[in-house]
Amino acid sequence: QVQLAESGGGLVQAGASRRLSCAASGRTFNTYPMAWFRQAPGKEREFVASITWSGGSTYYADSVKGRFTISRDNAKNTVYLQMNSLKAEDTAVYYCAADQRPRLYRDVGSYKYWGQGTQVTVSS
Numbered sequence: 001q002v003q004l005a006e007s008g009g010g011l012v013q014a015g016a017s018r019r020l021s022c023a024a025s026g027r028t029f030n031t032y033p034m035a036w037f038r039q040a041p042g043k044e045r046e047f048v049a050s051i052t053w054s055g056g057s058t059y060y061a062d063s064v065k066g067r068f069t070i071s072r073d074n075a076k077n078t079v080y081l082q083m084n085s086l087k088a089e090d091t092a093v094y095y096c097a098a099d100q101r102p103r104l105y106r107d108v109g110s111y112k113y114w115g116q117g118t119q120v121t122v123s124s
Contacts (some may be wrong), residue, residue: 014088022115030077035048035050036096094118100112
């Protein structure tokens with residue numbers, strides 16, 4: 001069983017940076033691939049970034065590539081999402097997700113464990 005808790009959201013100005021954190025509980029955290037998704041009002045939840053259990057490989061949505069960076073610290077049971085050059089269209093609730101073996105790393109349905117989400121609002 002894995003429990004996830006996001007933090008770090010808030011109101012930021014366009015062009016600014018923000019770092020989200022996702023603290024995980026569970027002894028097997030460091031064996032789980034992790035991902036960040038987001039959901040804007042009236043839209044479906046969409047993939048943002050994912051990272052393998054070792055942190056050796058990362059994947060990004062085209063919309064955030066070059067601006068966002070996913071990383072993890074297995075000693076601290078925490079995954080991060082560093083967001084730079086934020087845009088108004090990045091406004092959403094951001095969720096972290098985990099699964100022992102996600103079938104498709106970009107697929108919402110591939111992840112069993114989810115956090116409660118943290119709101120990020122970018123003002124233009």
